[in-house]
Amino acid sequence: MDNALIFIALATVFGLFMAWGIGANDVANAMATSIGSKAITVKQALIVAGIFEFSGAVLAGGEVTKTIRKGIIDSSSLTDQPEILIYGMLAALLASGLWLLIASRRGWPVSTTHSIIGAIIGFAMVGIGVDAVRWSKVGSIVASWIASPLIAGVLSYLLFNSVQWLILSRPDPLVRAKRFVPYYIFLAAFMLTLVTLFKGLKHVGLQTSTTEAYLIATGFGLVVALIGRWFIQRIQPNRKAEKRFHYFTVERVFSVLMVVTACGMAFAHGSNDVANAIGPVAAVISIAQDGIVTQSAPVSIWILLLGGMGIVVGLATFGRHVIATVGQKITHLTPSRGFAAELAAATTIVIASGTGIPVSTTHTLVGAVLGIGMARGISAIDLGVVGRIFLSWIVTIPAGAVLSIVFFFILRGIFG
Amino acid sequence: MTNYITKIFGASPVAPMQDHMEVCFRAARALVPFFEKAMAQEWDAVGELRKQIVDLEHEADDLKKLIRGQLPKSMFMPVPREDLLNLLWTQDQIPNKARDISGLVLGRRMNIPEEIRENxxxxxxxxxxxxxxxxxxxxxxxxxxxxxxxGAEADFVEKLVGELDEIENETDDMQAVVRSDLFAIEKNLPPVDVIFLYRIIELVGEIGDMAQRIGRRLELLLAH
Structure with a gap:
């Protein structure tokens, strides 16, 4: 194919740009609750985010990448003109990368997922034809955008209620926190490992049977829980601080748990949002290499690595600043709440990643926070802001679509 | 660069509410030295204490406005917004009463008769x-x-509110005693002074009433 190398280079650059944008901006949403509740410092958050975003992208990001790459567009009519798909995917990358930049500059709620889906649908409808869009697939993705905040909300509601029932409402909350928090740690590590084993690891060539997956997840959960327990046992009551606020030490026990759920959140974010950036890159590269529109080529591991790296670079350059600002502003989410919100959101997102459904990390997390609010866990939630966040995806989809249509015609004009 | 997750969380009204109550209590507490100085007829010191009480009342007002401003109707909270604002209003009555009492006593250079002073x-x-x-x-x-x-914390607050009720009952009994003390000597005093003394006794009792109502409001928060 002509220009194959140029296309691959462009896709790599645009994909890196997008991943960098996610790392610089979007990761802050995932880490905000942990830093805000003082469970971890900004420096620790950067390290945790770097490691777990990267491994989430590489280990569990494959399915979502596949959906973005070939789930939304029916490319059977394109076998004799594969360049169309290349222009389109490049346009989609550029459109959502630019949207991410504009929106975060203006302080609008950003959803990378919604903008990339909108962008892909946009160029497919105009560049190929309305029938080229797999509307049933799009329908199920849109349905998942409604379902994911709901599921996360229900999960966080249940989790926080269990915390109230087991620990907070008791006369001896510290003793009970030290006893029960390791179980929550186990639950967090177990769930995330299990979903990853079931759904994600195929791409790195690891296959496990169901029994093996359960055994490994249980073992991993136990190890993490025991390490957590060791830290928890070392926490001594701070009598002076407790005089002002009786739950001071109890919250410190929960902050150990929150370190674990912060890792889970970064992992979940990496597994879903990075895949958004990397899906179109994978599509362009496989077409450019083979010159035909294949439906079967697997996602190369190096493309996932590229996405992971882009995020880490974004974190290192701008993420520090954003995370620090976010952390200062959220002080109302104490660890006993923050962990429940994060665990619920991370579980929902990782399950979605495993099934190949692109969901919005921000929206899922907001759903989880609302669940805690329903359980009377948060002193004040501004429903006006919540409404604006949920409305944002309605604006983001046409915005992504229009931008990608413009870029599509520009690219086709240059190369076609 | 702004981040939307941070904007979801409204400012928590809890700490400002507690600060407000602290100020309210200080205004009520200042009445004890205020009356001691008034009984000693040290009017400079009385004026000083009156100024303290008025300043506290202003501070409470500012805090009240700040808290109200932080609680627009779009806030989703674990307790009904109205109940919280009612609690705030009740708290705010305490420094108001203290201001009224101190103004009356200072303005009229009121003398509390020897016979009723102790009670x-x-x-x-x-x-x-x-x-x-x-x-x-x-x-x-x-x-x-x-x-x-x-849970246990709610039970603890219930217990505190119970204790608060007991103290308020005591103040009611004490009010009856002070009134009868005054009744016994009222014929020897200028009638206008007597009228204002009864008024002061009543106003002081309203501080206890308001305190008790704060307890009621807290119980309402628990009930939801």
């Missing part, structure tokens, strides 16, 4: 105690939010 001072002190117990109850507000208004 009257004890009565003022007990009303201030009621405000102190109300402050102790409101100080549990952050713990109540942490536990989600239930």
């Amino acid at each position: 009257f001072l004890a009565y003022v002190q007990r009303n201030s105690d009621a405000a102190k117990k109300a402050r102790k109850s409101v100080r549990e507000l952050d713990e109540l939010y942490t536990t989600g208004f239930r």
Whole structure:
């Protein structure tokens, strides 16, 4: 194919740009609750985010990448003109990368997922034809955008209620926190490992049977829980601080748990949002290499690595600043709440990643926070802001679509 | 660059509510030295204390406005917004009463008759105690939010509110005693002074009433 190398280079650059944008901006949403509740410092958050975003992208990001790459567009009519798909995917990358930049500059709620889906649908409808869009697939993705905040909300509601029932409402909350928090740690590590084993690891060539997956997840959960327990046992009551606020030490026990759920959140974010950036890159590269529109080529591991790296670079350059600002502003989410919100959101997102459904990390997390609010866990939630966040995806989809249509015609004009 | 997740969380009203109650209690507490100085007829010191009380009343007003501003209708909270604003309003009545009392006493250079002084001072002190117990109850507000208004912490607040009721009952009994003390000597006093003395006794008792109502409001928060 002509220009194959140029296309691959462009896709790599645009994909890196997008991943960098996610790392610089979007990761802050995932880490905000942990830093805000003082469970971890900004420096620790950067390290945790770097490691777990990267491994989430590489280990569990494959399915979502596949959906973005070939789930939304029916490319059977394109076998004799594969360049169309290349222009389109490049346009989609550029459109959502630019949207991410504009929106975060203006302080609008950003959803990378919604903008990339909108962008892909946009160029497919105009560049190929309305029938080229797999509307049933799009329908199920849109349905998942409604379902994911709901599921996360229900999960966080249940989790926080269990915390109230087991620990907070008791006369001896510290003793009970030290006893029960390791179980929550186990639950967090177990769930995330299990979903990853079931759904994600195929791409790195690891296959496990169901029994093996359960055994490994249980073992991993136990190890993490025991390490957590060791830290928890070392926490001594701070009598002076407790005089002002009786739950001071109890919250410190929960902050150990929150370190674990912060890792889970970064992992979940990496597994879903990075895949958004990397899906179109994978599509362009496989077409450019083979010159035909294949439906079967697997996602190369190096493309996932590229996405992971882009995020880490974004974190290192701008993420520090954003995370620090976010952390200062959220002080109302104490660890006993923050962990429940994060665990619920991370579980929902990782399950979605495993099934190949692109969901919005921000929206899922907001759903989880609302669940805690329903359980009377948060002193004040501004429903006006919540409404604006949920409305944002309605604006983001046409915005992504229009931008990608413009870029599509520009690219086709240059190369076609 | 702004981040939307941070904007979801409204400013928590808990700490400002507790600060407000602290100021309210200080205004009630200042009445004890205020009356001691008034009985000693040291009007410079009385004026000084009056100024203190007025300043506290202003501080409470500013805090009240700040809290109201932080609670627009779009806020989703674990307790009904109206109940919280009612609690705030009730708290705010304490410094208002203290201001009215101190203004009346200073303005009229009121003399508390020898015969009722001991019981009257004890009565003022007990009303201030009621405000102190109300402050102790409101100080549990952050713990109540942490536990989600239930369990052992909610029981503890119920207990405090019970104690608050007992103190208020005592102030009622003491008010009856002070009134009968005054009744016994009222024929020897200028009638206008007597009318204002009864008025002062009544106003001091309203501090205890308001403290008790703070307890009621807290119980309402628990009930939801």
